[in-house]
Amino acid sequence: MTFAPESFRDNVSQALKDQQLRQNIKGATDYFAANRQRTVAADEHFEQLREQGRLIKQRCLAKLPELLEQLEHKLTANGIKVHWAQTTEQANETIAQLLAQHGATRAVKGKSMVSEETELNDHLNARGVETLETDMGEYIVQLEHERPSHILAPAIHKNKVEVAQIFDKHIEGLGYTEDVDALILAARHVMRDKFKQADVGITGVNFAVAQTGTLCLVENEGNGRMCSTVPDLHIAITGIEKVVESLSDIPPLLSLLTRSATGQVLSTYFNMISHPRKSGEKDGPKAVHLVLLDNGRSDAFGDEAFRQTLQCIRCSACMNHCPVYRRVGGHAYGTVYPGPIGQILTPHMQGLDKTQDLPTASTLCGSCAEVCPVKIPIPQLLLRLRMFAQMPDKDEKPVVAGQGAGRKSAEAFIWWLWRYFHQSGRRYRLLTYMLTKMRWALPRVIKPWTDSRELPTVAKMTLHQRVKQRQRQQGAKR
Amino acid sequence: MLAAFICRKLNSMSSLPLRLYPAKPSKVYLYGTCLIDSLYPDSGIAAIELLESQGIEVIFEQAQSCCGQPPYNSGYAHQAAKVAEAQVALFPLPIPIVVLSGSCAGMIRHHYPELLIDHALGAFCERVFELSEFLYHVLNIQLKDKGAPERIALHTSCAARREMHSHISCQKLLQQLTNVTLVEHQDANECCGFGGTFALKHGDISAAMVQDKTHNLLSVKVDRYVSADWGCMANINGALAKQQAPLEGMHIASYLWQRMGGEKS
Secondary structure (H helix, E strand, C coil): CCCCHHHHHHHHHHHHHCHHHHHHHHHHHHHHHHHHHHHHHCCCCHHHHHHHHHHHHHHHHHCHHHHHHHHHHHHHHHCEEEEEECCHHHHHHHHHHHHHHHCCCEEEECCCHHHHHCCHHHHHHHCCCEEEECCHHHHHHHHCCCCCCCCCCCCCCCCHHHHHHHHHHHCCCCCCCCCHHHHHHHHHHHHHHHHHHCCEEEECCCEEECCCCEEEEEECCCHHHHHHHCCCEEEEEEEHHHEECCHHHHHHHHHHHHHHHCCCCCCCEEEEECCCCCCCCCCCCCEEEEEEECCCHHHHHCCCCHHHHHHCCCCCHHHHHCCCHHHHCCHHHCCCCCHHHHHHHHHHHHCCCCCCHHHHCCCCCCHHHHHCCCCCCHHHHHHHHHHHHCCCCCCCCCCCCCCCCCCCHHHHHHHHHHHHHHHCHHHHHHHHHHHHHCCCCCCCCCCCHHHHCCCCCCCCCCHHHHHHHHHHHHHHHC | CHHHHHHHHHHHHCCCCCCCCCCCCCEEEEECCHHHHHCCHHHHHHHHHHHHHCCCEEECCCCCCCCCHHHHHCCCHHHHHHHHHHHHCCCCCCCCEEECCHHHHHHHHHHHHHHCCCCCHHHHHHCEEEHHHHHHHHCCCCCCCCCCCEEEEEECCHHHHHHHCCHHHHHHHHHCCCCEEEECCCCCCCCCCCCCCHHHHCHHHHHHHHHHHHHHHHHCCCCEEEECCHHHHHHHHHHHHHCCCCCCEEEHHHHHHHHCCCCCC
């Protein structure tokens, strides 16, 4: 599959034919969804919690510029250096320079989707820096030179047997085993040595607290804590939308995140990073840096409706519940963020010209919005993107880059014609009358509908006609 | 006004949808939907017979066409808005508007306010009910089952479930039928893959979804399945027919009317 949203259609047809892939993804997303359901059902206040989460994120976004300034100020005061990056290239360049300054050549990484967004590993490898992904799923996809297919479980597309084969191929001395504990232990042995040798740890950030200058990191495997405490240098990278106002905003968001993601009441690890090692302290990194990435986020921020996209706390519940994601998997989207959240986020990063198949690849069934912990109205935002995709680009500064790229004059004409016949009752009745008269002359094959379905047939009389006829008959009876 | 405010307030606090239902009216508007009009008019006639059997006068406006969902969902909101405006003008009396589809009811009730600027629209949208919702919550209908014993499954459209919450009223109505066993199929809350123009723009994904839906419906070995949405049923029935599978869906209006012993319309 090609890593580009322009290849969505080709990727989809490839993915749909891969029965093993479909089975793996269905099994894993069913598992996540069932776990979430169990936890949510046991919590009678979960709906209030979602509402609280929405309000927190919307409040923080409403004062995003101020909070970002406050965050920089506080972090700097705490001894954490802040770097701003408008583009992915700037983010990569900043990190590469930091590594060069510290003479760092061996990096261990905690899972960070923002670093996937910047393709940081490729950039660093090209500069001679060795990078090791230490999240188990991310490690698996790195061994195979693949990309994550899910934002929480990067290797969700692989089953146990496939992982056993990969480890057998890549980890010396392990031998083939399907024993999950043995597989994890083997990977941990590999990683333990790398943690000791590494001179830089790179992680993401789940929440950045402006008032206190605290970076919060949520994880289950302990690798994030290793990355952020063992090497002398810790670099965190995240998107500008991750800032929250105060520490009291964290408990509701953390509860929502873990419950929605895996059904856990709390993650195994929750790290709060507030400063580098102080004199007299025995461990911790000697220097901590934060890279804050924009990459299209400020464009989404500029539109009141699209701003809601930035409420996302990256729990992945939307993809676990999406009937499209559940059938095609994450790689098909050709984007870093797959599934419903990726469909509304990526157009702001790459423009609607490259991503025009993403907003249409949804039945608007609403199961994503139903489970979203911060109540992002994903179907409405998909609709809004569809609207901008076909809008003639007349404005000097477009709301979404590449708007109007999906406009097809034939389609525009069909909807114009449709409106003409449906706006007036008389014209509509004429149209449907003609359809009933021509019912045998209508096409019997409409691709791709008839590839897997029969077409319905037009009735002999419309409901309008039947109602009229019925009224005449009843009038005659009386 | 106050009632609507309290309703919204309570809604934001509870996961259960809350709606204040009016007392039983003497007459209603019927919104037939464009699919039923041209393809499945039997369901429209059944709904009229059913409502009339409950002593309700049914007004069918001859100028009604379509709720505007097809262009709206395709990104052509400005074209949808013109048609929506024409529909709103057809129903001036302060009586309920009963819609024969969950997704069209959802479109009118929840999305017209996004399309139209009309200060009276709030009250208009409050009058919109999906048929099963109206029968169960407003009429408090008591169904007398005169049919032979059978097993059925219920397919609820996504809009019915998530916008109108009428999957509950559909279930309640079908459970009133003493000779009918309602069977739950796997992934019942998952979309059938119709999605309007989605089925044409992303035909292969849509086909994969309807394959799974028909598989799950066939697996529970029911005599038929029932739904309140012909959009989904055009998709599911079409796929079942293509597979030459021995199962067919029936609109809830036709089904209830048939079970009550109504003449086949």
